[in-house]
Amino acid sequence: MEKRLTVAGVALLTVLAAVFTFVHPAHAAAGFSVANGRLYDAGGAEFVMRGVNHAHTWYPQQTRSFADIKALGANTVRVVLSSGDRWTRNSAADVGNVISLCKANRLICVLEVHDTTGYGEEGAAVTLDRAVDYWLSIAGALNGQERYVIVNIGNEPYGNQNYASWTTDTANAIKRLRAGGIAHTIMVDAPNWGQDWSFTMRNNAATVFNADPARNTVFSIHMYGVFDTAAEITDYLGRFRSAGLPIVVGEFGFNHSDGNPDEDTILSYSQANGIGWLGWSWSGNGGGVEYLDMATGFDPARLTSWGQRLFNGANGIRATAKEASVYSGTTPTTPPTSPPPTTPPPSAGCTAAYTIVNSWQGGFQGEVRVTAGNTAITGWTTRWTFANGQSVNQSWNAALTGSGATYTARNVDYNGRLAAGASTTFGFIASWNGGNAAPAVSCTAS
Known part of the structure:
Protein backbone atom coordinates (compact mmCIF):
# COMPACT_ATOMS: atom_id res chain seq x y z
CA MET A 1 0.00 0.00 0.00
CA GLU A 2 1.30 3.46 -0.88
CA LYS A 3 -1.91 5.41 -1.23
CA ARG A 4 -5.24 3.64 -0.91
CA LEU A 5 -8.42 4.80 -2.61
CA THR A 6 -11.57 4.86 -0.54
CA VAL A 7 -13.44 1.57 -0.76
CA ALA A 8 -16.51 2.09 -2.93
CA GLY A 9 -18.80 -0.05 -0.82
CA VAL A 10 -18.86 -2.76 1.79
CA ALA A 11 -21.03 -5.83 1.22
CA LEU A 12 -22.89 -7.26 4.17
CA LEU A 13 -21.39 -10.45 5.52
CA THR A 14 -23.29 -13.50 4.30
CA VAL A 15 -24.41 -16.26 6.60
CA LEU A 16 -23.64 -18.99 4.07
CA ALA A 17 -20.26 -20.69 4.51
CA ALA A 18 -18.21 -21.37 1.42
CA VAL A 19 -17.46 -25.01 0.70
CA PHE A 20 -13.76 -25.77 0.27
CA THR A 21 -12.13 -29.03 -0.80
CA PHE A 22 -8.45 -29.63 -1.23
CA VAL A 23 -5.58 -32.04 -0.68
CA HIS A 24 -2.80 -31.38 1.83
CA PRO A 25 0.80 -31.76 0.69
CA ALA A 26 3.57 -33.56 2.49
CA HIS A 27 5.98 -31.33 4.38
CA ALA A 28 8.60 -29.88 2.03
CA ALA A 29 11.85 -29.90 3.95
CA ALA A 30 13.58 -27.61 1.42
CA GLY A 31 11.54 -24.58 2.46
CA PHE A 32 8.25 -23.39 3.89
CA TYR A 327 17.57 -19.79 12.61
CA SER A 328 18.02 -21.96 15.70
CA GLY A 329 21.66 -22.28 16.66
CA THR A 330 22.80 -19.50 14.32
CA THR A 331 24.20 -16.11 15.16
CA PRO A 332 23.14 -12.82 13.55
CA THR A 333 25.81 -11.32 11.28
CA THR A 334 24.78 -7.71 11.89
CA PRO A 335 26.49 -5.80 14.70
CA PRO A 336 24.55 -6.00 17.99
CA THR A 337 23.23 -2.80 19.52
CA SER A 338 25.21 -3.41 22.70
CA PRO A 339 28.63 -4.99 23.30
CA PRO A 340 28.54 -8.76 22.74
CA PRO A 341 28.51 -10.80 25.93
CA THR A 342 31.39 -13.03 26.91
CA THR A 343 30.18 -16.61 27.01
CA PRO A 344 32.17 -19.50 28.46
CA PRO A 345 32.86 -22.38 26.04
CA PRO A 346 30.03 -24.90 26.04
CA SER A 347 30.45 -27.98 28.18
CA ALA A 348 28.05 -30.52 29.60
CA GLY A 349 24.89 -28.76 30.75
CA CYS A 350 24.20 -25.28 29.39
CA THR A 351 25.39 -21.69 29.43
CA ALA A 352 23.47 -18.42 29.22
CA ALA A 353 24.47 -15.04 27.81
CA TYR A 354 22.61 -11.82 28.62
CA THR A 355 22.37 -8.96 26.09
CA ILE A 356 20.65 -5.59 26.15
CA VAL A 357 19.12 -5.49 22.66
CA ASN A 358 17.60 -2.01 22.83
CA SER A 359 17.31 0.70 25.47
CA TRP A 360 15.25 3.85 25.90
CA GLN A 361 14.54 6.27 28.74
CA GLY A 362 13.11 4.22 31.58
CA GLY A 363 12.98 0.92 29.71
CA PHE A 364 14.90 -1.67 27.73
CA GLN A 365 14.64 -4.95 25.85
CA GLY A 366 16.78 -7.80 27.12
CA GLU A 367 17.63 -11.12 25.54
CA VAL A 368 19.16 -14.27 26.99
CA ARG A 369 20.72 -16.89 24.73
CA VAL A 370 20.77 -20.41 26.16
CA THR A 371 23.32 -22.79 24.64
CA ALA A 372 23.56 -26.52 25.29
CA GLY A 373 26.96 -27.95 26.18
CA ASN A 374 28.64 -31.04 24.78
CA THR A 375 25.53 -33.17 25.16
CA ALA A 376 21.89 -32.65 24.22
CA ILE A 377 19.52 -31.32 26.89
CA THR A 378 15.77 -31.69 27.35
CA GLY A 379 15.14 -28.54 29.38
CA TRP A 380 16.83 -25.54 30.97
CA THR A 381 16.47 -23.04 33.80
CA THR A 382 18.25 -19.67 34.00
CA ARG A 383 18.57 -17.30 36.96
CA TRP A 384 19.93 -13.81 37.52
CA THR A 385 19.72 -10.98 40.02
CA PHE A 386 19.46 -7.34 38.96
CA ALA A 387 21.75 -4.92 40.79
CA ASN A 388 19.97 -1.65 39.98
CA GLY A 389 16.33 -2.29 40.75
CA GLN A 390 15.32 -3.25 37.20
CA SER A 391 11.88 -4.82 36.87
CA VAL A 392 10.60 -7.12 34.10
CA ASN A 393 7.19 -6.17 32.69
CA GLN A 394 6.65 -8.84 30.03
CA SER A 395 8.53 -11.75 28.47
CA TRP A 396 8.35 -14.23 25.61
CA ASN A 397 9.74 -17.68 24.74
CA ALA A 398 10.20 -18.54 28.44
CA ALA A 399 8.22 -19.02 31.62
CA LEU A 400 9.61 -16.19 33.75
CA THR A 401 9.00 -15.51 37.42
CA GLY A 402 10.48 -12.94 39.77
CA SER A 403 11.14 -12.65 43.49
CA GLY A 404 12.46 -9.23 44.37
CA ALA A 405 15.50 -8.56 42.20
CA THR A 406 15.97 -12.25 41.32
CA TYR A 407 14.40 -13.73 38.20
CA THR A 408 14.05 -17.33 37.07
CA ALA A 409 13.28 -18.25 33.46
CA ARG A 410 12.47 -21.80 32.38
CA ASN A 411 12.00 -23.21 28.90
CA VAL A 412 8.55 -23.54 27.41
CA ASP A 413 7.35 -26.66 25.60
CA TYR A 414 8.80 -25.80 22.19
CA ASN A 415 12.35 -24.69 23.07
CA GLY A 416 13.55 -26.95 25.89
CA ARG A 417 15.15 -29.65 23.78
CA LEU A 418 18.50 -28.53 22.39
CA ALA A 419 21.07 -30.59 20.54
CA ALA A 420 24.69 -30.39 21.70
CA GLY A 421 25.96 -26.88 21.02
CA ALA A 422 22.56 -25.60 19.82
CA SER A 423 21.01 -22.39 21.10
CA THR A 424 17.67 -20.75 21.71
CA THR A 425 16.73 -17.30 22.94
CA PHE A 426 14.09 -15.68 25.08
CA GLY A 427 13.44 -12.02 25.66
CA PHE A 428 11.75 -9.53 27.90
CA ILE A 429 10.83 -5.88 28.35
CA ALA A 430 11.94 -4.28 31.62
CA SER A 431 12.10 -0.90 33.33
CA TRP A 432 15.15 0.76 34.81
CA ASN A 433 15.90 3.94 36.70
CA GLY A 434 19.39 5.29 37.27
CA GLY A 435 21.41 2.23 36.30
CA ASN A 436 21.13 -0.80 34.05
CA ALA A 437 24.10 -3.07 34.65
CA ALA A 438 23.97 -6.46 32.92
CA PRO A 439 23.74 -9.26 35.50
CA ALA A 440 25.50 -12.62 35.43
CA VAL A 441 23.13 -15.40 34.35
CA SER A 442 23.39 -19.01 35.45
CA CYS A 443 21.99 -21.96 33.48
CA THR A 444 20.99 -25.40 34.71
CA ALA A 445 20.11 -28.17 32.25
CA SER A 446 17.79 -31.11 32.65
Whole structure:
Protein backbone atom coordinates (compact mmCIF):
# COMPACT_ATOMS: atom_id res chain seq x y z
CA MET A 1 0.00 0.00 0.00
CA GLU A 2 1.30 3.46 -0.88
CA LYS A 3 -1.91 5.41 -1.23
CA ARG A 4 -5.24 3.64 -0.91
CA LEU A 5 -8.42 4.80 -2.61
CA THR A 6 -11.57 4.86 -0.54
CA VAL A 7 -13.44 1.57 -0.76
CA ALA A 8 -16.51 2.09 -2.93
CA GLY A 9 -18.80 -0.05 -0.82
CA VAL A 10 -18.86 -2.76 1.79
CA ALA A 11 -21.03 -5.83 1.22
CA LEU A 12 -22.89 -7.26 4.17
CA LEU A 13 -21.39 -10.45 5.52
CA THR A 14 -23.29 -13.50 4.30
CA VAL A 15 -24.41 -16.26 6.60
CA LEU A 16 -23.64 -18.99 4.07
CA ALA A 17 -20.26 -20.69 4.51
CA ALA A 18 -18.21 -21.37 1.42
CA VAL A 19 -17.46 -25.01 0.70
CA PHE A 20 -13.76 -25.77 0.27
CA THR A 21 -12.13 -29.03 -0.80
CA PHE A 22 -8.45 -29.63 -1.23
CA VAL A 23 -5.58 -32.04 -0.68
CA HIS A 24 -2.80 -31.38 1.83
CA PRO A 25 0.80 -31.76 0.69
CA ALA A 26 3.57 -33.56 2.49
CA HIS A 27 5.98 -31.33 4.38
CA ALA A 28 8.60 -29.88 2.03
CA ALA A 29 11.85 -29.90 3.95
CA ALA A 30 13.58 -27.61 1.42
CA GLY A 31 11.54 -24.58 2.46
CA PHE A 32 8.25 -23.39 3.89
CA SER A 33 5.23 -25.60 3.35
CA VAL A 34 1.51 -25.66 4.08
CA ALA A 35 -0.46 -28.47 5.72
CA ASN A 36 -3.88 -28.51 7.41
CA GLY A 37 -4.23 -24.77 6.93
CA ARG A 38 -1.00 -24.01 8.77
CA LEU A 39 2.37 -22.69 7.62
CA TYR A 40 5.50 -24.66 8.56
CA ASP A 41 9.09 -23.56 8.22
CA ALA A 42 11.92 -25.67 6.84
CA GLY A 43 12.73 -26.90 10.33
CA GLY A 44 9.28 -28.48 10.56
CA ALA A 45 7.99 -25.99 13.15
CA GLU A 46 4.71 -24.15 12.72
CA PHE A 47 5.46 -20.56 11.82
CA VAL A 48 3.14 -17.69 12.68
CA MET A 49 4.12 -14.37 11.12
CA ARG A 50 4.49 -11.45 13.48
CA GLY A 51 5.95 -8.49 11.67
CA VAL A 52 5.58 -5.35 9.62
CA ASN A 53 5.69 -4.04 6.08
CA HIS A 54 8.71 -2.04 4.91
CA ALA A 55 8.61 0.23 1.83
CA HIS A 56 12.03 -0.75 0.50
CA THR A 57 11.41 0.17 -3.12
CA TRP A 58 10.71 3.83 -2.22
CA TYR A 59 13.42 4.03 0.46
CA PRO A 60 16.20 1.70 -0.71
CA GLN A 61 18.77 3.54 1.41
CA GLN A 62 16.99 2.55 4.64
CA THR A 63 18.72 -0.81 4.95
CA ARG A 64 19.19 -0.38 8.72
CA SER A 65 15.43 -0.84 9.05
CA PHE A 66 15.80 -4.63 8.90
CA ALA A 67 17.95 -4.66 12.03
CA ASP A 68 15.69 -2.14 13.76
CA ILE A 69 12.55 -4.13 13.02
CA LYS A 70 14.21 -7.30 14.31
CA ALA A 71 15.47 -5.55 17.46
CA LEU A 72 11.86 -4.69 18.30
CA GLY A 73 10.97 -8.39 18.21
CA ALA A 74 9.54 -9.10 14.75
CA ASN A 75 10.05 -12.47 13.05
CA THR A 76 8.96 -11.38 9.55
CA VAL A 77 9.20 -8.36 7.28
CA ARG A 78 7.09 -7.89 4.15
CA VAL A 79 9.22 -5.99 1.66
CA VAL A 80 7.76 -3.69 -1.01
CA LEU A 81 9.42 -4.23 -4.41
CA SER A 82 8.75 -2.86 -7.89
CA SER A 83 8.76 -4.64 -11.24
CA GLY A 84 9.76 -1.34 -12.85
CA ASP A 85 6.32 -0.68 -14.34
CA ARG A 86 5.30 2.05 -11.88
CA TRP A 87 8.42 2.70 -9.83
CA THR A 88 12.15 2.06 -10.14
CA ARG A 89 12.76 -1.64 -10.74
CA ASN A 90 14.42 -3.61 -7.97
CA SER A 91 17.18 -5.59 -9.63
CA ALA A 92 18.08 -9.18 -8.88
CA ALA A 93 21.17 -7.91 -7.06
CA ASP A 94 19.07 -5.59 -4.91
CA VAL A 95 16.62 -8.37 -4.09
CA GLY A 96 19.53 -10.65 -3.23
CA ASN A 97 20.81 -7.99 -0.83
CA VAL A 98 17.37 -7.67 0.77
CA ILE A 99 17.29 -11.42 1.34
CA SER A 100 20.78 -11.25 2.87
CA LEU A 101 19.63 -8.50 5.24
CA CYS A 102 16.65 -10.60 6.30
CA LYS A 103 18.84 -13.63 6.93
CA ALA A 104 21.49 -11.63 8.77
CA ASN A 105 18.79 -10.35 11.11
CA ARG A 106 17.01 -13.71 11.47
CA LEU A 107 13.88 -12.45 9.74
CA ILE A 108 11.66 -14.24 7.25
CA CYS A 109 11.30 -12.21 4.03
CA VAL A 110 7.91 -11.85 2.37
CA LEU A 111 8.69 -10.20 -0.97
CA GLU A 112 5.87 -8.50 -2.87
CA VAL A 113 5.49 -6.67 -6.22
CA HIS A 114 3.59 -3.44 -5.61
CA ASP A 115 2.93 -2.42 -9.22
CA THR A 116 -0.27 -4.54 -9.37
CA THR A 117 -2.03 -2.43 -6.72
CA GLY A 118 -5.61 -1.67 -7.74
CA TYR A 119 -5.51 -3.14 -11.24
CA GLY A 120 -8.81 -2.64 -13.07
CA GLU A 121 -9.42 0.63 -11.24
CA GLU A 122 -5.97 2.21 -10.99
CA GLY A 123 -4.90 3.05 -14.52
CA ALA A 124 -1.15 2.67 -13.88
CA ALA A 125 -1.44 -0.77 -12.26
CA VAL A 126 -0.19 -3.89 -14.05
CA THR A 127 -1.48 -7.44 -14.20
CA LEU A 128 -0.50 -10.41 -12.08
CA ASP A 129 0.89 -11.92 -15.26
CA ARG A 130 3.27 -8.97 -15.52
CA ALA A 131 4.31 -9.53 -11.89
CA VAL A 132 5.11 -13.16 -12.72
CA ASP A 133 7.35 -11.91 -15.53
CA TYR A 134 9.29 -9.99 -12.91
CA TRP A 135 9.64 -12.90 -10.49
CA LEU A 136 10.90 -15.17 -13.24
CA SER A 137 13.37 -12.53 -14.37
CA ILE A 138 14.99 -12.45 -10.91
CA ALA A 139 14.69 -16.18 -10.20
CA GLY A 140 18.44 -16.39 -9.74
CA ALA A 141 18.16 -14.30 -6.58
CA LEU A 142 15.27 -16.40 -5.26
CA ASN A 143 16.26 -19.97 -6.00
CA GLY A 144 17.89 -21.67 -3.06
CA GLN A 145 16.32 -19.22 -0.59
CA GLU A 146 13.09 -21.19 -0.02
CA ARG A 147 13.92 -21.56 3.69
CA TYR A 148 13.89 -17.80 4.21
CA VAL A 149 11.66 -16.26 1.53
CA ILE A 150 7.93 -16.28 0.72
CA VAL A 151 6.88 -14.87 -2.67
CA ASN A 152 3.80 -12.59 -2.50
CA ILE A 153 2.93 -12.42 -6.22
CA GLY A 154 1.36 -8.96 -6.36
CA ASN A 155 0.03 -6.41 -3.91
CA GLU A 156 -3.75 -5.87 -3.88
CA PRO A 157 -4.48 -7.03 -7.44
CA TYR A 158 -7.70 -5.41 -8.60
CA GLY A 159 -9.50 -2.49 -7.05
CA ASN A 160 -13.26 -2.33 -6.65
CA GLN A 161 -13.97 -2.75 -10.37
CA ASN A 162 -13.43 -5.52 -12.94
CA TYR A 163 -12.21 -8.02 -10.37
CA ALA A 164 -14.22 -11.04 -11.56
CA SER A 165 -11.17 -12.65 -13.15
CA TRP A 166 -9.20 -12.66 -9.86
CA THR A 167 -9.59 -16.44 -9.41
CA THR A 168 -8.45 -17.38 -12.92
CA ASP A 169 -5.66 -14.82 -13.01
CA THR A 170 -4.31 -15.83 -9.61
CA ALA A 171 -4.44 -19.55 -10.41
CA ASN A 172 -2.66 -18.99 -13.72
CA ALA A 173 0.01 -16.84 -12.04
CA ILE A 174 0.75 -19.61 -9.55
CA LYS A 175 0.99 -22.20 -12.33
CA ARG A 176 3.41 -20.02 -14.30
CA LEU A 177 5.63 -19.53 -11.27
CA ARG A 178 5.74 -23.27 -10.60
CA ALA A 179 6.44 -24.04 -14.25
CA GLY A 180 9.26 -21.48 -14.10
CA GLY A 181 10.92 -23.27 -11.18
CA ILE A 182 9.75 -21.10 -8.25
CA ALA A 183 9.45 -23.62 -5.39
CA HIS A 184 8.78 -21.15 -2.58
CA THR A 185 5.61 -20.85 -0.57
CA ILE A 186 3.47 -18.39 -2.55
CA MET A 187 1.28 -15.73 -0.97
CA VAL A 188 -1.69 -14.25 -2.85
CA ASP A 189 -3.54 -11.01 -2.01
CA ALA A 190 -7.28 -10.46 -2.23
CA PRO A 191 -8.93 -8.09 -4.73
CA ASN A 192 -10.92 -4.97 -3.72
CA TRP A 193 -7.72 -3.15 -2.73
CA GLY A 194 -6.83 -6.25 -0.73
CA GLN A 195 -9.98 -6.16 1.45
CA ASP A 196 -12.17 -8.70 -0.38
CA TRP A 197 -15.47 -7.06 0.54
CA SER A 198 -16.96 -8.99 -2.43
CA PHE A 199 -15.71 -12.27 -0.88
CA THR A 200 -14.13 -13.18 -4.20
CA MET A 201 -11.01 -14.61 -2.56
CA ARG A 202 -12.89 -16.19 0.33
CA ASN A 203 -15.35 -18.02 -1.89
CA ASN A 204 -12.74 -19.17 -4.43
CA ALA A 205 -9.76 -19.86 -2.20
CA ALA A 206 -10.04 -23.64 -2.52
CA THR A 207 -9.98 -23.40 -6.31
CA VAL A 208 -6.83 -21.30 -6.22
CA PHE A 209 -5.19 -23.53 -3.60
CA ASN A 210 -5.83 -26.63 -5.69
CA ALA A 211 -4.44 -24.91 -8.78
CA ASP A 212 -1.01 -24.90 -7.13
CA PRO A 213 0.73 -28.18 -8.06
CA ALA A 214 2.73 -27.90 -4.83
CA ARG A 215 -0.32 -27.13 -2.64
CA ASN A 216 1.89 -24.49 -1.04
CA THR A 217 -0.12 -21.25 -1.24
CA VAL A 218 -1.10 -18.87 1.57
CA PHE A 219 -3.92 -16.31 1.30
CA SER A 220 -3.50 -12.71 2.45
CA ILE A 221 -6.33 -10.38 3.48
CA HIS A 222 -5.71 -6.66 4.08
CA MET A 223 -7.82 -5.25 6.89
CA TYR A 224 -8.68 -1.57 6.89
CA GLY A 225 -12.08 0.15 6.96
CA VAL A 226 -14.00 -2.88 5.67
CA PHE A 227 -13.04 -4.70 8.87
CA ASP A 228 -14.28 -2.26 11.49
CA THR A 229 -16.20 -4.72 13.69
CA ALA A 230 -15.19 -7.83 15.59
CA ALA A 231 -17.89 -9.86 13.85
CA GLU A 232 -16.52 -9.07 10.38
CA ILE A 233 -12.98 -9.99 11.40
CA THR A 234 -13.78 -13.22 13.19
CA ASP A 235 -16.21 -14.38 10.50
CA TYR A 236 -13.76 -13.81 7.66
CA LEU A 237 -10.72 -15.35 9.32
CA GLY A 238 -12.78 -18.08 10.94
CA ARG A 239 -14.10 -19.37 7.63
CA PHE A 240 -10.55 -19.98 6.40
CA ARG A 241 -9.66 -21.72 9.65
CA SER A 242 -12.76 -23.91 9.51
CA ALA A 243 -11.99 -24.84 5.90
CA GLY A 244 -8.37 -25.70 6.69
CA LEU A 245 -7.01 -23.02 4.35
CA PRO A 246 -3.99 -20.90 5.34
CA ILE A 247 -4.75 -17.21 5.90
CA VAL A 248 -2.66 -14.27 7.11
CA VAL A 249 -3.47 -10.59 7.61
CA GLY A 250 -0.90 -9.20 5.20
CA GLU A 251 -1.65 -5.57 6.00
CA PHE A 252 -3.73 -3.71 8.57
CA GLY A 253 -3.73 -0.45 10.49
CA PHE A 254 -5.35 1.16 13.50
CA ASN A 255 -7.11 3.78 11.37
CA HIS A 256 -7.69 4.55 7.71
CA SER A 257 -9.35 7.01 5.36
CA ASP A 258 -11.97 4.37 4.51
CA GLY A 259 -12.89 3.64 8.14
CA ASN A 260 -11.59 2.61 11.54
CA PRO A 261 -10.32 -1.00 11.65
CA ASP A 262 -10.77 -3.01 14.84
CA GLU A 263 -7.08 -3.70 15.39
CA ASP A 264 -7.61 -5.11 18.88
CA THR A 265 -9.78 -7.93 17.51
CA ILE A 266 -7.37 -8.55 14.64
CA LEU A 267 -4.57 -9.03 17.17
CA SER A 268 -6.48 -11.02 19.78
CA TYR A 269 -8.29 -13.35 17.35
CA SER A 270 -5.10 -13.97 15.39
CA GLN A 271 -3.21 -14.86 18.55
CA ALA A 272 -5.94 -17.21 19.77
CA ASN A 273 -6.12 -18.97 16.40
CA GLY A 274 -2.50 -19.06 15.26
CA ILE A 275 -2.98 -16.62 12.39
CA GLY A 276 -0.05 -14.55 11.14
CA TRP A 277 -0.11 -10.79 10.57
CA LEU A 278 2.03 -7.98 9.17
CA GLY A 279 1.19 -4.41 10.16
CA TRP A 280 1.38 -1.50 7.73
CA SER A 281 3.97 0.00 7.88
CA TRP A 282 7.40 0.72 9.36
CA SER A 283 7.90 4.30 8.10
CA GLY A 284 7.71 6.61 5.09
CA ASN A 285 3.96 6.70 4.43
CA GLY A 286 2.49 9.48 2.30
CA GLY A 287 -0.71 10.33 0.46
CA GLY A 288 -2.64 11.25 3.60
CA VAL A 289 -1.93 8.10 5.62
CA GLU A 290 1.23 9.29 7.32
CA TYR A 291 -0.39 8.33 10.63
CA LEU A 292 0.29 4.68 9.71
CA ASP A 293 4.04 5.16 10.29
CA MET A 294 5.21 3.01 13.20
CA ALA A 295 8.56 4.80 13.50
CA THR A 296 8.95 8.52 12.91
CA GLY A 297 11.60 9.12 10.27
CA PHE A 298 12.68 5.43 10.34
CA ASP A 299 13.94 5.99 13.91
CA PRO A 300 13.18 3.02 16.23
CA ALA A 301 13.67 5.29 19.24
CA ARG A 302 10.70 7.40 18.09
CA LEU A 303 7.86 4.92 17.83
CA THR A 304 4.47 6.44 17.13
CA SER A 305 1.37 5.43 19.08
CA TRP A 306 0.66 2.89 16.32
CA GLY A 307 4.19 1.55 16.57
CA GLN A 308 3.95 1.28 20.35
CA ARG A 309 0.63 -0.52 20.03
CA LEU A 310 1.88 -3.05 17.50
CA PHE A 311 5.27 -3.78 19.04
CA ASN A 312 4.61 -3.37 22.74
CA GLY A 313 0.85 -3.68 23.25
CA ALA A 314 -1.39 -6.61 24.16
CA ASN A 315 -1.00 -9.48 21.66
CA GLY A 316 1.67 -7.42 19.91
CA ILE A 317 4.99 -8.42 18.46
CA ARG A 318 7.08 -8.50 21.63
CA ALA A 319 4.55 -10.62 23.45
CA THR A 320 3.81 -13.13 20.69
CA ALA A 321 6.55 -13.36 18.03
CA LYS A 322 8.59 -16.57 17.79
CA GLU A 323 11.65 -16.73 15.60
CA ALA A 324 11.64 -19.20 12.71
CA SER A 325 13.24 -22.49 13.71
CA VAL A 326 15.56 -22.35 10.68
CA TYR A 327 17.57 -19.79 12.61
CA SER A 328 18.02 -21.96 15.70
CA GLY A 329 21.66 -22.28 16.66
CA THR A 330 22.80 -19.50 14.32
CA THR A 331 24.20 -16.11 15.16
CA PRO A 332 23.14 -12.82 13.55
CA THR A 333 25.81 -11.32 11.28
CA THR A 334 24.78 -7.71 11.89
CA PRO A 335 26.49 -5.80 14.70
CA PRO A 336 24.55 -6.00 17.99
CA THR A 337 23.23 -2.80 19.52
CA SER A 338 25.21 -3.41 22.70
CA PRO A 339 28.63 -4.99 23.30
CA PRO A 340 28.54 -8.76 22.74
CA PRO A 341 28.51 -10.80 25.93
CA THR A 342 31.39 -13.03 26.91
CA THR A 343 30.18 -16.61 27.01
CA PRO A 344 32.17 -19.50 28.46
CA PRO A 345 32.86 -22.38 26.04
CA PRO A 346 30.03 -24.90 26.04
CA SER A 347 30.45 -27.98 28.18
CA ALA A 348 28.05 -30.52 29.60
CA GLY A 349 24.89 -28.76 30.75
CA CYS A 350 24.20 -25.28 29.39
CA THR A 351 25.39 -21.69 29.43
CA ALA A 352 23.47 -18.42 29.22
CA ALA A 353 24.47 -15.04 27.81
CA TYR A 354 22.61 -11.82 28.62
CA THR A 355 22.37 -8.96 26.09
CA ILE A 356 20.65 -5.59 26.15
CA VAL A 357 19.12 -5.49 22.66
CA ASN A 358 17.60 -2.01 22.83
CA SER A 359 17.31 0.70 25.47
CA TRP A 360 15.25 3.85 25.90
CA GLN A 361 14.54 6.27 28.74
CA GLY A 362 13.11 4.22 31.58
CA GLY A 363 12.98 0.92 29.71
CA PHE A 364 14.90 -1.67 27.73
CA GLN A 365 14.64 -4.95 25.85
CA GLY A 366 16.78 -7.80 27.12
CA GLU A 367 17.63 -11.12 25.54
CA VAL A 368 19.16 -14.27 26.99
CA ARG A 369 20.72 -16.89 24.73
CA VAL A 370 20.77 -20.41 26.16
CA THR A 371 23.32 -22.79 24.64
CA ALA A 372 23.56 -26.52 25.29
CA GLY A 373 26.96 -27.95 26.18
CA ASN A 374 28.64 -31.04 24.78
CA THR A 375 25.53 -33.17 25.16
CA ALA A 376 21.89 -32.65 24.22
CA ILE A 377 19.52 -31.32 26.89
CA THR A 378 15.77 -31.69 27.35
CA GLY A 379 15.14 -28.54 29.38
CA TRP A 380 16.83 -25.54 30.97
CA THR A 381 16.47 -23.04 33.80
CA THR A 382 18.25 -19.67 34.00
CA ARG A 383 18.57 -17.30 36.96
CA TRP A 384 19.93 -13.81 37.52
CA THR A 385 19.72 -10.98 40.02
CA PHE A 386 19.46 -7.34 38.96
CA ALA A 387 21.75 -4.92 40.79
CA ASN A 388 19.97 -1.65 39.98
CA GLY A 389 16.33 -2.29 40.75
CA GLN A 390 15.32 -3.25 37.20
CA SER A 391 11.88 -4.82 36.87
CA VAL A 392 10.60 -7.12 34.10
CA ASN A 393 7.19 -6.17 32.69
CA GLN A 394 6.65 -8.84 30.03
CA SER A 395 8.53 -11.75 28.47
CA TRP A 396 8.35 -14.23 25.61
CA ASN A 397 9.74 -17.68 24.74
CA ALA A 398 10.20 -18.54 28.44
CA ALA A 399 8.22 -19.02 31.62
CA LEU A 400 9.61 -16.19 33.75
CA THR A 401 9.00 -15.51 37.42
CA GLY A 402 10.48 -12.94 39.77
CA SER A 403 11.14 -12.65 43.49
CA GLY A 404 12.46 -9.23 44.37
CA ALA A 405 15.50 -8.56 42.20
CA THR A 406 15.97 -12.25 41.32
CA TYR A 407 14.40 -13.73 38.20
CA THR A 408 14.05 -17.33 37.07
CA ALA A 409 13.28 -18.25 33.46
CA ARG A 410 12.47 -21.80 32.38
CA ASN A 411 12.00 -23.21 28.90
CA VAL A 412 8.55 -23.54 27.41
CA ASP A 413 7.35 -26.66 25.60
CA TYR A 414 8.80 -25.80 22.19
CA ASN A 415 12.35 -24.69 23.07
CA GLY A 416 13.55 -26.95 25.89
CA ARG A 417 15.15 -29.65 23.78
CA LEU A 418 18.50 -28.53 22.39
CA ALA A 419 21.07 -30.59 20.54
CA ALA A 420 24.69 -30.39 21.70
CA GLY A 421 25.96 -26.88 21.02
CA ALA A 422 22.56 -25.60 19.82
CA SER A 423 21.01 -22.39 21.10
CA THR A 424 17.67 -20.75 21.71
CA THR A 425 16.73 -17.30 22.94
CA PHE A 426 14.09 -15.68 25.08
CA GLY A 427 13.44 -12.02 25.66
CA PHE A 428 11.75 -9.53 27.90
CA ILE A 429 10.83 -5.88 28.35
CA ALA A 430 11.94 -4.28 31.62
CA SER A 431 12.10 -0.90 33.33
CA TRP A 432 15.15 0.76 34.81
CA ASN A 433 15.90 3.94 36.70
CA GLY A 434 19.39 5.29 37.27
CA GLY A 435 21.41 2.23 36.30
CA ASN A 436 21.13 -0.80 34.05
CA ALA A 437 24.10 -3.07 34.65
CA ALA A 438 23.97 -6.46 32.92
CA PRO A 439 23.74 -9.26 35.50
CA ALA A 440 25.50 -12.62 35.43
CA VAL A 441 23.13 -15.40 34.35
CA SER A 442 23.39 -19.01 35.45
CA CYS A 443 21.99 -21.96 33.48
CA THR A 444 20.99 -25.40 34.71
CA ALA A 445 20.11 -28.17 32.25
CA SER A 446 17.79 -31.11 32.65
